[in-house]
Every structure is written in C-alpha cells, then in structure tokens.
Amino acid sequence: QVQLVESGAGLVQAGNSLTLSCVFSGRAFSVYYMGWFRQAPGKEREFVAAITRTGGKTVVTDSLQGRFTISRDNAENTVYLQMKKLTPEDTAVYTCAAGLVLSTQSRDYQYWGPGTQVTVSS
Numbered sequence: 001q002v003q004l005v006e007s008g009a010g011l012v013q014a015g016n017s018l019t020l021s022c023v024f025s026g027r028a029f030s031v032y033y034m035g036w037f038r039q040a041p042g043k044e045r046e047f048v049a050a051i052t053r054t055g056g057k058t059v060v061t062d063s064l065q066g067r068f069t070i071s072r073d074n075a076e077n078t079v080y081l082q083m084k085k086l087t088p089e090d091t092a093v094y095t096c097a098a099g100l101v102l103s104t105q106s107r108d109y110q111y112w113g114p115g116t117q118v119t120v121s122s
Contacts, residue, residue: 022096
C-alpha cells in the first residue's frame with residue numbers, strides 16, 4: 001500500500017526559506033511522477049510543482065517560478081519542495097502526490113499525503 005508522508009513544515013517569517021520533504025513507501029518510487037499541491041484557507045487546492053520519474057524534467061506553476069523548486073532522490077524515496085522568499089500568501093497546507101503521468105491536475109494523481117501546514121508570518 002502506497003503511503004506518502006510530508007515533513008519540514010512550520011511557522012516561518014516572510015522572506016525566509018523552507019524545504020518540505022515527502023517520503024514515499026509501499027511501491028517502487030521511481031515508477032511514479034510526483035507533484036506538490038497547496039490549499040490556502042478559503043481557497044481551492046492549486047498545483048505547485050511536478051517532477052518526472054527520473055527528475056529530468058520539472059514543472060512549476062508560473063506564479064511560483066524562480067522561488068519554488070521541486071526535486072527528488074530516488075535512492076531515498078523522497079521528493080522535495082524548496083521554497084524561497086516566502087510571503088504570507090504562501091501560507092497553506094502543502095500536500096505531495098504520486099501519479100503515473102506528469103500533470104498539473106490533481107485528478108491525475110492516485111496517491112496523496114495527509115498534508116502539512118506552512119504558515120508565513122509578516
């Protein structure tokens with residue numbers, strides 16, 4: 001059974017950086033494309049970033065390019081989301097997901113972590 005567990009979140013001040021981790025278990029990690037999504041209070045879940053199985057290609061939503069980076073370590077079964085120059089608008093629950101295609105759409109991901117709260121103070 002596939003399990004995803006996020007870590008690394010918390011309370012940070014605006015302008016600082018934070019890196020989230022998501023550990024995958026239960027099946028062969030390298031088979032899956034990985035994505036990060038976030039949901040802010042009162043808003044719909046939105047796509048953040050995705051990465052191919054080898055890590056050779058990444059996609060980051062336009063509004064976050066230059067500040068957010070997705071990467072993965074297949075030896076550690078882990079996908080990362082590096083976030084720089086955080087603003088209060090980045091406050092959200094961040095969730096990692098696994099799927100069989102590279103996609104910006106949540107419906108294309110079969111497995112989801114429970115999510116982790118990132119709060120950015122001004």
